[in-house]
Structure formats: C-alpha cells, structure tokens
Amino acid sequence: MLDDSTKGQLAAYFERITQPVELIASLDDSPGGADIRELITEIAAIAPAKIAVRFDGQFERRPSFQITRVGHDMGVHFAALPMGHEFTSLLLALLWAGGHPPKVEPEVIEQIKALEGNFAFDTWMSLTCHNCPDVVQALNLMAVLNPRVRHVAIDGGLFQDEVERRQIMAVPKTELNGADFASGRIELGEILAKIDTGAAxxxxxxxxxxxxxxxxxxxxxxxxxxxxxxxxxxxxxxxxxxxxxxxxxxxxxxxxxxxxxxxxxxxxxxxxxxxxxxxxxxxxxxxxxxxxxxxxxxxxxxxxxxxxxxxxxxxxxxxxxxxxxWRNMNVPGEAEYRTKGVAYCPHCDGPLFKGRDVAVIGGGNSGIEAAIDLAGVVRSVTVLEFMDQLKADQVLVDKLKSLPNVTVHLNAQTTEVVGDGQKMTGLKWKDRVTGEEQHAALAGVFVQIGxxxxxxxxxxxxxxxxxxxxxxxxxxxxxxxxxxxxxxxxxxxxxxxxxxxxxxxxxxxxxxxxxxxxxxx
Missing domain, CATH: 3.50.50.60 (FAD/NAD(P)-binding domain)
Structure with a gap:
C-alpha cells in the first residue's frame, strides 16, 4: 500500500518517536478492514522497535484502529483508511502519541490538559476534504494530551450506510457526546473556546x-x-x-x-x-x-x-x-437544508453524494469547475445559470460540454430548495424567458454564485x-x-x-x- 519512497520518509519521521506506540485494530471482513490491516501492518514494520500492532481491539465501530502510547489508553481512533488529505493526520497522531511535542503554544497545551469533564468527539470526514484534517488533527491532539477526551475520525465513504442513516451531507461534521457540536472547519482555539468556560x-x-x-x-x-x-x-x-x-x-x-x-x-x-x-x-x-x-x-x-x-x-x-x-441564494429551504443537501464546497462534500443526482448553481468559473469536479463522482449534475450564457472561461465550458452526465439550464432562476424536513430532496427553478416552473429530484445542490x-x-x-x-x-x-x-x-x-x-x-x-x-x- 505504501511505496518505498513513502516508507523511507516515514522511517525518518519515526526517528522522532521517543516512547513506544501501539496500534490496536478492531476489524471486520470488509474490504475496508483488509485495507486497514495492510496499512497498519506496513507502518509497524517500518519501525518495529517503536511501533507495535495488535488485532484484538474491542472498539464498537468496525473497521477501525486506535493509536495509543504503550501503557496508556489515548482516545485517538480512525474509523477510516487515513490516506489522501488525512495521511498527515495519521502521521501527526503517531508522532504525538510517541512523545514528539506538537507545534502548539505551551499555554494551549496546559489549557487542554486542564479541561474537566468527559468529551467524546465524533468527526465525519472525507479523504478528499481539505478542511477536514484541521478538525481531525485538533481533536486528536486533545485526545493525546487529555485522557478525558476521546475522538473518532470517521470516513463517510467507508461508512456510507451510516452517513445516509444519519443524513450527513456535509463534512467535516463533529458531534460531542452524541450531540451536534460543529459543521465545517473549526480550529483548535475555537474548539477550546466552546468547551472551556471562562476562556473568552x-x-x-x-x-x-x-x-x-x-x-x-x-x-x-x-x-x-x-x-x-x-x-x-x-x-x-x-x-x-x-x-x-x-x-x-x-x-x-x-x-x-x-x-x-x-x-x-x-x-x-x-x-x-x-x-x-x-x-x-x-x-x-x-x-x-x-x-x-x-x-x-x-x-x-x-x-x-x-x-x-x-x-x-x-x-x-x-x-x-x-x-x-459565499453568497447565498436566499430562497425558501436554503437555510433549513444547509449541510443537509445545500453545500458550498464540492471538494469537501462531493464524495458524500457519490452515485446521486446534484445541481450546481452558477455558471462562472467556480460553478463550472465545481460541476466538472462533481461529474466524476456523482450520477448526474444539473447546472443552473441565471443569465443567458455561461460566464466561465471557454476552456472550462468546453470541458463541461464533453461530459455525458451534465445538463445545463440557462436563464434559470432558482426559487426553492425542497426537502422532507430532514434532508433536501429536490430543487425548483423558473425559466426566465418562458416563465415555466421546473422541478428536479436532487440529493444536493452546490451554491457557487459569487x-x-x-x-x-x-x-x-x-x-x-x-x-x-x-x-x-x-x-x-x-x-x-x-x-x-x-x-x-x-x-x-x-x-x-x-x-x-x-x-x-x-x-x-x-x-x-x-x-x-x-x-x-
């Protein structure tokens, strides 16, 4: 799974580990479980004197693995194969658990260690999301420094049934002790400000x-x-x-x-x-x-x-x-279904709509780039542009027209985001020339209008x-x-x-x- 070049780089990083680390896997027979087994086995083999691996984990969410210091019970869990944007999160968790000091101000470290109460965080993320690692790394660090903090990073692509059941349509999404905590990117200082009374x-x-x-x-x-x-x-x-x-x-x-x-x-x-x-x-x-x-x-x-x-x-x-x-559409249903189908970042949230039908609002460069990006993941993309022509660069328009699963509607005025009270189910728009009202059943809409x-x-x-x-x-x-x-x-x-x-x-x-x-x- 890891090429020789990556293994060589990891070996150099693992020289910084000063205390023995243990990877404890709780696996199943799924392909994801097999991939996780292969990854952590390869990681342990790079520095066998510093990193050990076990396959007798009893964590309830499977497949997953825990990163902890030998003799401790650090609450760092990956219910994911942390590659892509999350590979750095994996590396940092290994280093921190192994005693390598984080690049955080000493007073912040002391603030984390002094937190009182029990904090069980769950973060749903996708491996293509460039905002997710900030959240994952912040909560992992807290879990390393304070035994009262637990964190599970969950790949929405690996646990798609759960994502659909919980109707998670935007990442990163974080829960604390089973209740909503944050949607979107949130930094370490913001997390501490929310849970540390008196910090402000x-x-x-x-x-x-x-x-x-x-x-x-x-x-x-x-x-x-x-x-x-x-x-x-x-x-x-x-x-x-x-x-x-x-x-x-x-x-x-x-x-x-x-x-x-x-x-x-x-x-x-x-x-x-x-x-x-x-x-x-x-x-x-x-x-x-x-x-x-x-x-x-x-x-x-x-x-x-x-x-x-x-x-x-x-x-x-x-x-x-x-x-x-980002500018909002300001139509009925937009606010109600934000993060429940209404999204703004195709790179972050696109994988959550794999195999489903979505729309993109806006025909400028951002909108057309989003449509091109999404077309490779979702079943179909409907582009709605208010004006009578697309405003994007011609090279992007040409690329869009070459895609078989993209439909473009010009002179389209979005009028409503439709939902069932829990999630978005469709979109309504009006043809500005004919006045005809149209409706499409859609799982999501990506707003890119300036x-x-x-x-x-x-x-x-x-x-x-x-x-x-x-x-x-x-x-x-x-x-x-x-x-x-x-x-x-x-x-x-x-x-x-x-x-x-x-x-x-x-x-x-x-x-x-x-x-x-x-x-x-």
Whole structure:
C-alpha cells in the first residue's frame, strides 16, 4: 500500500518517536478492514522497535484502529483508511502519541490538559476534504494530551450506510457526546473556546493589555498578509486580527493563476502566507471577530477596534482586509437544508453524494469547475445559470460540454430548495424567458454564485457601496482618517488573489505615508 519512497520518509519521521506506540485494530471482513490491516501492518514494520500492532481491539465501530502510547489508553481512533488529505493526520497522531511535542503554544497545551469533564468527539470526514484534517488533527491532539477526551475520525465513504442513516451531507461534521457540536472547519482555539468556560473572558483581558499598533490589520487573507509584510518591513509595530489566517484561500483547492506559482492548493498557499508574515515578527491574533470600529476623531489619533469578546485594540492606522464569503441564494429551504443537501464546497462534500443526482448553481468559473469536479463522482449534475450564457472561461465550458452526465439550464432562476424536513430532496427553478416552473429530484445542490463582503460591522461607520463594499480611492483611502481598505471587501474590481495581495501592499504603503505625515496625537 505504501511505496518505498513513502516508507523511507516515514522511517525518518519515526526517528522522532521517543516512547513506544501501539496500534490496536478492531476489524471486520470488509474490504475496508483488509485495507486497514495492510496499512497498519506496513507502518509497524517500518519501525518495529517503536511501533507495535495488535488485532484484538474491542472498539464498537468496525473497521477501525486506535493509536495509543504503550501503557496508556489515548482516545485517538480512525474509523477510516487515513490516506489522501488525512495521511498527515495519521502521521501527526503517531508522532504525538510517541512523545514528539506538537507545534502548539505551551499555554494551549496546559489549557487542554486542564479541561474537566468527559468529551467524546465524533468527526465525519472525507479523504478528499481539505478542511477536514484541521478538525481531525485538533481533536486528536486533545485526545493525546487529555485522557478525558476521546475522538473518532470517521470516513463517510467507508461508512456510507451510516452517513445516509444519519443524513450527513456535509463534512467535516463533529458531534460531542452524541450531540451536534460543529459543521465545517473549526480550529483548535475555537474548539477550546466552546468547551472551556471562562476562556473568552481570559482571552479578552489578555488582548486588551496589548500595546497600541502603528498599523492594525483586520483580516488574515491575501490582502491582509501582504499589508502586514509591507508594513512590518518599514520597521513599525504591526498587528493582524482575524477569524482565521488565509481567508477564502483555506476553502480553495486549486490555485493555478498566482503568477510565479505554477500550481498549489489553498491550505498550502495560506500556510506560506502566514510563514512570510511571521518572518517579520507581526503580532498575529486569530479566532477573533471584530464587532466595532471607531475611527480616530482627528488625524494622528488612535482608532479603536472592539472584538466580539469585549477586548479593545488600538491602532494609529487600520487596514480593513476582511474579505468576502459565499453568497447565498436566499430562497425558501436554503437555510433549513444547509449541510443537509445545500453545500458550498464540492471538494469537501462531493464524495458524500457519490452515485446521486446534484445541481450546481452558477455558471462562472467556480460553478463550472465545481460541476466538472462533481461529474466524476456523482450520477448526474444539473447546472443552473441565471443569465443567458455561461460566464466561465471557454476552456472550462468546453470541458463541461464533453461530459455525458451534465445538463445545463440557462436563464434559470432558482426559487426553492425542497426537502422532507430532514434532508433536501429536490430543487425548483423558473425559466426566465418562458416563465415555466421546473422541478428536479436532487440529493444536493452546490451554491457557487459569487461573494458578499464581510463589512456588516462597518455600517454607519464608513462609506459603503450599495453592495456593502468599502469605498476606496486609488490609494486605498476610505472615508475616515487613518482607515484604509484592501482586497475583496472593497470596491476594487476583479476579486482575485493576486489583486488582493497588490491592494494589501498598496494599503500598507498608504498607511505608512499617513503615519509619517500625521504625528501621533
């Protein structure tokens, strides 16, 4: 199962194991059980002095295997063949169980160890999901560090009957002690904030003690990262506050148009952005949402940024790089059946619809790429485009037309997501030319109709366009002293990664020019 090159790389990693690890398998006679047996046998054979394997496990979900330290009972379980995007999750779990220290702040480790109560997590994921490993790895780490935490990573493709019975239609999906906990990507800090009472108050007090910034950037996507690099290189105190680093790139699988980078994946691109920013000593605060911005009363004064947790940060200048999010259809049934048939990430959730009929809303590049991707997994794809022609690049349109299981409807206005109260069962739309109402029985719909700027907290504070975008001039100035805008949240046309980075750099240069022309008040 593992080629010689991979085995050689694993052997080098396993040198870092300092305490013996045990793999305990609970298998059955299924093909998945045979694959898991083969994988863990090969892994143990790479470092037999450090990794042992047993096949007498009594775990109720089969096939599965547990990773634990010899003499311990760590709650790390894979009900999966962790290849694809989850192979890194497997490797990290082995290293952590073997005593290799995680790359996590010491105070976070202590917070995990101090958790009180019993926490049994189940995460349903797919091996093609690039958001799932973040959730799996965070919960595995908690299970390694705290014996009161248990985690089972479940491959929806391996347990498809269970997925259908539980009506799981989007991954990652996480339950805690049998109840819904989270849908979608969630980071370690967010998990701890949800289960550690008092964490938010402690974090707010800590953040409020930070010294004022000369440039404070709101948003950690390409625009925010570029702004941080350009500001920090001026030798001034620079900070970033964001919900997560990487922004929309974390939800993007293939990036093939960032000049000088032939191709990469969104999470890798995001990690490179963060590494570049940290190289210059930028103070990064993530997992925080901004609730309010109060611009300075006069040029040279300090703007105040208030976070949802009550913390207040000060900046002589502020760069708004809050990005955008997927636009909703805003039709009956969409909210009710979100994650129950209504989805936004074909790479993450596509495998859950294997062999079934789905639709894609949107005929731009994102929509057509989604349809092409899904066509190789599902039984059929119906593409609905509001306008009278597809807006995607011709090369994508040509590829789409070559696929036998794709149907395209132009001038199609989606009117309703239909369901049975538990899951989506179909979609209704209207032909904008004839007025004819149409309905199709579908298991899922992937919405790919553009973006909405993340600027709600700015209403009444700055001048916004009718679309909610921050109005900026050629130098990224907004309508307020010392406040600048960059990236997808602004009126700058063409929402592209490379344009966002350029605008972020421009905003930082304008902020620096503002600082030197307006001494601190």
């Amino acid at each position: 108050q402690r974090e707010a007090a800590k953040l409020s003690q930070k010294a004022p910034y000369e440039v404070l950037i709101i948003g950690g996507g390409p625009a925010g990262a570029a702004a941080a690099v350009y500001a920090a290189r001026k030798g001034i105190r620079t900070g970033i506050v964001a919900e997560r680093f990487g922004g929309q790139t974390m939800d993007t699988l293939a990036i093939e148009n960032f000049i000088s980078v032939l191709e990469t994946e969104g999470p890798k691109f995001s990690a490179a952005l963060e590494a570049h920013v940290r190289h210059y000593g930028v103070d990064i605060t993530t997992l925080q949402r901004v609730a309010k911005l109060e611009p300075a009363a006069q040029a040279g004064g300090y703007a105040t940024v208030t976070l949802d947790n009550g913390a207040r940060l000060l900046g002589r200048s502020v760069i708004l790089a809050t990005g955008a999010r 973006l909405v700027p993340n600027t709600e907290f700015l209403k009444g504070t700055l001048e916004l366009s009718r679309f909610g975008e921050i109005i900026v001039d050629a130098k990224c100035h907004t309508s307020a002293h010392g406040i600048f805008g960059a990236g997808d949240a602004t009126t700058v046309p063409y929402k592209q990664i490379i344009i966002a980075t350029g605008e972020g750099a421009k905003a930082a240069l304008s902020a620096f020019d503002y600082l030197i022309r307006n001494p601190a008040v």
